[in-house]
Amino acid sequence: MGRVVVDVMPKPEILDPQGKAVAGALPRLGFTGFLSVRQGKRFELEVDGDVTPEVLAAAREAAERVLSNPIIEDVVSVVDAASLDTVASA
Amino acid sequence: MGRVVVDVMPKPEILDPQGKAVAGALPRLGFTGFLSVRQGKRFELEVDGDVTPEVLAAAREAAERVLSNPIIEDVVSVVDAASLDTVASA
Known part of the structure; x- marks a missing residue:
């Protein structure tokens, strides 16, 4: 069973009140x-089977049409979770 | 200027109503x-200077004490954003 992250x-030009609140709290x-x-969002989509290029393409379309609001947000990455594990544990 | 993600x-055992709502919407x-x-959260912390091991350690502590609620959430990764760029563009 694969997982897409x-x-x-x-977007950089959009005010981010949650992020600002965190930035204010940290020094205190x-x-x-x-x-x-x-502050943004991270989704983990579980798929039946391997994460093929077709699955990634479907996930990217879902990310742009359902998981994000293109007026105020950017989809910054759509990747196979397996490719991240090596990075996170480095 | 560095960036920590x-x-x-x-947590897996915690019900995630936002994620469930998205999962229900996708097939429709x-x-x-x-x-x-x-559905979880992604933070980008901008630091003055390079992302050293000390900066990563401070970010990890901030992640565990400020950015997450340890009762219901896990900090799944704390990494230098520069290390992710190669993965995301792959």
Whole structure:
């Protein structure tokens, strides 16, 4: 069973009040050195079988039409979760 | 200027109504083949300077103490955004 990870972020020119709130909270809690924070969404789509190029293409279309609002958000990546595991554990 | 990406997902045993809603909407909109959807959060933290191991450690602590609720969420990855660019464009 495969898994596709879709990342959606607010467009750079869009105000991100959630991110701003986090950025304001971090120094108050002792975490300095972070200049700004943006908050977006991460989806994990489980598919029956392998993550083929066709599955990725369908996931990308779903990401653009259902998982994100193209007026205010960008789909920043649509990848096979298996390709991320090596990165995350590095 | 570096960027750290933090991914937070609902724990597997926690009900995820947003993900369920998306999973229900996909087939109605013609996207079949997705068995389930989980929705989490993705944060981008901008730092002044390079993403050193110390910056990553601070980001991981911030992720666990501020960006996620450890009762219901897991921090699934804390990585240098530069390490992701090669994956996302692959």
